[in-house]
Amino acid sequence: MTEDKFELYERISKENMEFKKLFDEHIRFEQDLEALYSLKYFPPEVETKIKEIKRRKLLGKDRMEQIIAAYH
Template structure:
């Protein structure tokens, strides 16, 4: 659902919660990429990676709910 960039952009313009979730999603992805670039993952880094993945997933689930509601409300 997040692959339709035009729809995501439109919803970002009209839904503050969605915009914040989307911005966080991007930030979490960037943080994960930075952690993945490390050659060694100490336990605290692994814990942080797990936390970021969970936050990212929860945000994506909520964004999907908002997209479905937006599509239903707008006859898409």
């Protein structure tokens, strides 16, 4: 993420609680994925968890982009 984009996200987070929640979730999902990817072996339940996190992360990102578009 570029510094400009991060600053925009921070500014909108201060004004929009939904965006702040989505932004915080996005960061948490990224950390969860990093932890799961560090495993040497992915049992089926971990693969399912990875797919679910990616899906939720994408849905949140899409909503964040809608909110950003409304600010322009």
